[in-house]
Amino acid sequence: MVLFDSSISPLTHAAKFSSPLLLSSLSHRPLRYAVLGAGFAGLSVAWHLLKESPKDLNLHIDLYDEMGIGGGASGVSGGLLHPYSPKVKLLWSGAECWKECMKLLSIAEQAVSSEEDFVSLSGEFDQDFGGILDRRRHFSALFLACQNIVKELSASGFGKKNLCLQKKSVNELRELEGEYDAVIICLGAKADLLPELAGKLPLRTSRGVILHLQLPDNIGEDYPDHGPSILSDAWLAIKGNRSLYLGSTWEWKSRNSSSNVSTDEASDALQELLPKASAIYPGITSWSFAGARAGLRAMPPLTPHGSLPLLGCVNNILGNDLKCKYWLLGGLGSRGLLYHGWLGKLTAEAVLSCNEQIIPSELTSWKNKDSRP
Structure with missing residues (x-):
């Protein structure tokens, strides 16, 4: 004072x-x-x-x-x-x-x-x-x-x-x-x-990729109405019963702040995140990839x-x-x-x-x- x-x-x-x-x-x-x-x-x-x-x-x-x-x-x-x-x-x-x-x-x-x-x-x-x-x-x-x-x-x-x-x-x-x-x-x-x-x-910097997934029109088993978003080893941010965001990867020491995600980076993110997400929501294996974005986190000590x-x-x-x-x-x-x-x-x-x-x-x-x- x-x-x-x-x-x-x-x-x-x-x-x-x-x-x-x-x-x-x-x-x-x-x-x-x-x-x-x-x-x-x-x-x-x-x-x-x-x-x-x-x-x-x-x-x-x-x-x-x-x-x-x-x-x-x-x-x-x-x-x-x-x-x-x-x-x-x-x-x-x-x-x-x-x-x-x-x-x-x-x-x-x-x-x-x-x-x-x-x-x-x-x-x-x-x-x-x-x-x-x-x-x-x-x-x-x-x-x-x-x-x-x-x-x-x-x-x-x-x-x-x-x-x-x-x-x-x-x-x-x-x-x-x-x-x-x-x-x-x-x-x-x-x-x-x-x-x-x-x-x-x-x-500490860490680049993270977030995936956008959608349920194909020919699949009727959508995400339940009023179902919660989920925070676990992977998180699911629900955007309606047929659209969601799945995250996130952690690439430590990255300096890449671009939001653009290459095909290879998106494929690697899918391989890493889908097994984690399917452990808490098995139905996600039926969802299709619709896009990806990335950001650079600033993690404190x-x-x-x-x-x-x-x-x-x-x-x-x-x-x-x-x-x-x-x-x-x-x-x-x-x-x-x-x-x-x-x-x-x-x-x-x-x-x-x-x-x-x-x-x-x-x-x-x-x-x-x-x-x-």
């Missing part, structure tokens, strides 16, 4: 602790943030920055993603919502993650239901354990929710809010230096490809609490002579859907207050010298 010295003026105190929020409020200049990545983490951070910032604050957010909304590894994921991990009996802080995740899902669904023209999004989310999310629907809906809150706050007569999608990549952080008050890096495995962070993050994401200010890693604050939200691995609501909120609150102590120490301990590669 930071104790304020009553003998120091508010402006001096703000400068001392490098708080762009307070400095912006006092000078009335717009506060500018860049959020890198428009997947689970980036969209959650953008939403919470808009929601948690004071109404009278002039705020501009640029959301960078060369693939567009949900175009990276998050958009390839199966969308299974599960609070348990095969390696950890109970996921660390699972209850808090679950609550914030469900809240963000509800916000996204409300945004869709209020838009008559938002008909391109179709799909349902089953809120029971093991439910399946139409992830692209969620990404588009959450971005729409961000746009709606910008309109609402700007129309209220208080501070002006802005959110702009920049459909381009950021290859080096130095490209942004001097342009923003803070940069929040939510790039998943691609964070380690930034030259300023390469080799400095304790992330294993701790006594499990594989925990990486959060915190990274100026000490990048160098202390920087003009703006750089923050990281990464290492969500294969549980981005569960983690994104709570961790996006924590990150936004830390950025707005310039106070890393808001974040639980378990999520920032990776920055200790002994824990880095």
Whole structure:
């Protein structure tokens, strides 16, 4: 906790602790943030920055993603919502993650239901354990929710809010230096490809292939109505009684972030995953291959609490002579859907207050010298 010295003026105190929020409020200049990545983490951070910032604050957010909304590894994921991990009996802080995740899902669904023209999004989310999310629907809906809150706050007569999608990549952080008050890096495995962070993050990369299977029209024994999605050695994400997604493979140390899957890679994935899936759902042997996509996971190191994401200010890693604050939200691995609501909120609150102590120490301990590669 930071104790304020009553003998120091508010402006001096703000400068001392490098708080762009307070400095912006006092000078009335717009506060500018860049959020890198428009997947689970980036969209959650953008939403919470808009929601948690004071109404009278002039705020501009640029959301960078060369693939567009949900175009990276998050958009390839199966969308299974599960609070348990095969390696950890109970996921660390699972209850808090679950609550914030469900809240963000509800916000996204409300945004869709209020838009008559938002008909391109179709799909349902089953809120029971093991439910399946139409992830692209969620990404588009959450971005729409961000746009709606910008309109609402700007129309209220208080501070002006802005959110702009920049459909381009950021290859080096130095490209942004001097342009923003803070940069929040939510790039998943691609964070380690930034030259300023390469080799400095304790992330393990793993390429995963997800298969799309469909039941042929001449077979009548479809997946039972209201049958659950299944999480096991292989997982089944059910998309109706004649369509499902099957995942996922693990190719450790891969640097291939392309979503495209070759014929040979798809064939290898089928050979690996079908025997596992048929052990829990024998009928899957009758289903036909309909396509495949792949993504590159960013897996954090294993701790006594499990594989925990990486959060915190990274100026000490990048160098202390920087003009703006750089923050990281990464290492969500294969549980981005569960983690994104709570961790996006924590990150936004830390950025707005310039106070890393808001974040639980378990999520920032990776920055200790002994824990880095």
